[in-house]
Amino acid sequence: SSHVLRVRGVEEELQRVAQQWEKIRMREEELKRKEETLQKRDKLMSEIDQLKAKEMRTSQVVKKDMLRMSQRLSKLDTEITRKSTNLSRTQTLSTSIQLEGELRELERKRNDDKKRISELKSTGLSDEDQREMERLNEELEIAECAISFRDSLLEDGEGLVQERPVNLPVTERITTVLFNKLLHERRE
Secondary structure: OHHHHHHHHHHHHHHHHHHHHHHHHHHHHHHHHHHHHHHHHHHHHHHHHHHHHHHHHHHHHHHHHHHHHHHHHHHHHHHHHHHHHHHHHOOOHHHHHHHHHHHHHHHHHHHHHHHHHHHHHOOOOOHHHHHHHHHHHHHHHHHHHHHHHHHHHHHOHHHHHHOOOOOOOHHHHHHHHHHHHHHHHHHO
């Protein structure tokens, strides 16, 4: 009987040690996953920074172009005013016809420049770059959630073994655990 009790005690101790090793193994796995997620987050942040830098460069070029176009537009307006004044003072038909032609050409250039300025105002990242920026921001948000999730698992080592639905894919596990934590927090 005492032999059986010792065997049971040893078995229980072995079980406890095995559970501790399982927790350690799972903690190491979570640390590895967290590190991978941190690296992914850093990569995403770098890509976002590159797109923001591209947007900034584009913005600077657009501002320079708009300034140049505005100065040109101002000169055209001055020239149109001068030619209009000359036209009103002209006595000869041939000079009037010539000035009217020059005025039409100047007004066409002014309208083209106004259209170009309007186009420049709407210039930024290309549609493709904008979609890429949105995708990267969404992935960054997911990575941040995963990091938070892993932190909470690592803080509460018990959750590594007991709360984790192992048979679900990673994203479903994260969603399930976060959902359960939110429910638990709302009940308190």
